[in-house]
Amino acid sequence: MQLYNTLSAKERARLIDNAGQHRLTLSFYKYAKIGNPQVFRDHLFITWQALDVLGRIYVAYEGVNAQLSLPADRFNEFKNHLDSIGFLKDVRLNIAVEQHNKSFLKLKVKVRKKIVADGLNDDTFDVTNKGIHLGAKAFNKLIEDESTVLVDMRNHYESEIGHFKNALTPDVDTFRESLDIIEADLKEHKETKKLVMYCTGGIRCEKASAYFKHKGFKNVYQLEGGIIEYTRQVKEQALENKFLGQNFVFDDRRAERISDDVIANCHQCGEPFDVHTNCANDACHLLFIQCDQCKKEMNNCCSTTCKEINALPYEEQKALRKGQGNSNDIFKKGRAGHLLYKKDLRNIFEVLKTNKK
Template sequence: MKAYRILLYYLYTPIEDCLAYREEHHRFCLENNLLGRVIVAPEGLNGTVSGLAEDCQRYMDWLHADPRFAAIQFKIEEHEQHAFHKLHVRVKEEIVNSDLPVDPLKQTGVHLEPNEFRQLMNDPDVVLVDMRSNYEHNVGKFKGAITFDMENLRELPDHVTEIEHLKGSGKKIITYCTGGIKCEKASAYLLHQGFENVYQLHGGIIRYGLEEGGENFDGECYVFDGRVTAPVNHVNPEIISTCHVCGTTTSRMVNCANPECNEHLPICEQCGWDMDGACSDTCRTHPRKRPYNGQGYYPKKFEDYTPVMGFKSAQGSFRKE
């Protein structure tokens, strides 16, 4: 049993005074030695944090004790240490950037629990649709899934035509993403665009891996913490990505050491050292290239950030991030 836990969660639920709750939430995380990223928005809460097992349990109990967040479903993974370097609790307009004209509290696709998803995923009348960014599905995705070449969920409307042929086909469309949050809006948007028989994997890839072993997920799952990728398939794993530099098979994902590039790319360990963490010779010799430590993960640095105060404006109040 490893000493630390990584928690991933979200919940669409109205939050009235986001700034006040942001301060309360931030204070609790500080007092309980938690690191990670939490987004507070009028539409709900979205977070991923790490800490010692007992601190994470205290955090989950605290959130569940609040009637607004009693329904939060946590994805819990073990880890040897903190998966984050900082604590960020921010107020934003949405808990996942989308700009889609939908409200998950009013309509979404049918939620499939991991065991239901596993039973359906190989049905010939089922089409799996990946709602993640290209750098995420390039390193791992479900067998046979449709993927879109998009940088973020805001681009989904530009790609809906790629599955237009599924309208009226009688096929079951199952959307999936890392933890389930993108699918709440993505599945709602598909329904809004006239698609029928729309479903979503409840809890996403991570929960499916934890509860059902991750069968038929090829590669690794891109995660937004210091691990960069995490294995989810313990049944029939297969690596699908290849090193950007030499072309050998690898599931190792890095950010280019040149901050002006910062591309998320699969780069094998040997090429990581040979290229000093960069994706090309141009980036390797760039004057702003960051020192490479063999990991390929570079947490952002903020001049106005401190763990206790977070981000402060000149007036001394927490500003909306």
């Protein structure tokens, strides 16, 4: 039985166009104890492939994390399947703020050691002992409290284009880096401050809330459903939107516009801009912020060297890449030294001292 994706992204995109159906992009996660992740993974793949689900799904002993799209008219079938699985019954589904039929072009269901890589090897840590969940209204009220420390649990390239007002935005490339940094920088406030966290859809700050409780923080909260659910509640309840800019997402949309504020700058010229792109040179593929003018002048490349390489015939480019592997800059997300206007982030403790003066 076929348990893997067989179509290329181009072939899938063509099928989507020909189908002419509206697709729904959504995400969900659930921390739970899964006895056999491989069997569960195969079950999801077989069932969801039949429903024309596309996306990126991780399954582990600690639960499931799913980002996906499916035909809108098959949503009820999909929801019924989730409800037939005990620990996923009535799981919160985060419907994307901005929809796009081609947000995902393949179905990938993978077994991982963890659904959120945390670098932890502590058998006494209970990921289900989470902090207090906050809806948008309660969140808005709590972050105005002088005794609250609001922390963005996402990576630097995510918070660069959008974050909550006065949030601490750690200068990290990965979630696992942020845990020790935050604990160390806020250790003097474990009992005196209210630690409030947020992320894209809730999965990272839910694990973080459990971790910081495990480390002795007394008042730990998280924004339930993350920025995606916050945006939905703000609209439904006519609340003040305290998020500035765009919400970075890990699919072909790259971001969802939450407010009209543009808080980032083009990494090449410094003009206000907040749209990420990947360098057109396949040997680089660096993710960075590039305005329309620079995109035109640089042919969608991050440097003159990449521009020159990208102008070569395909076979010459391929020959240059042979045996070289991918540049580490791919994983640096805008940290390449030749980008003159990349954002410099201050140490979280320095921000804390500034905000609380």
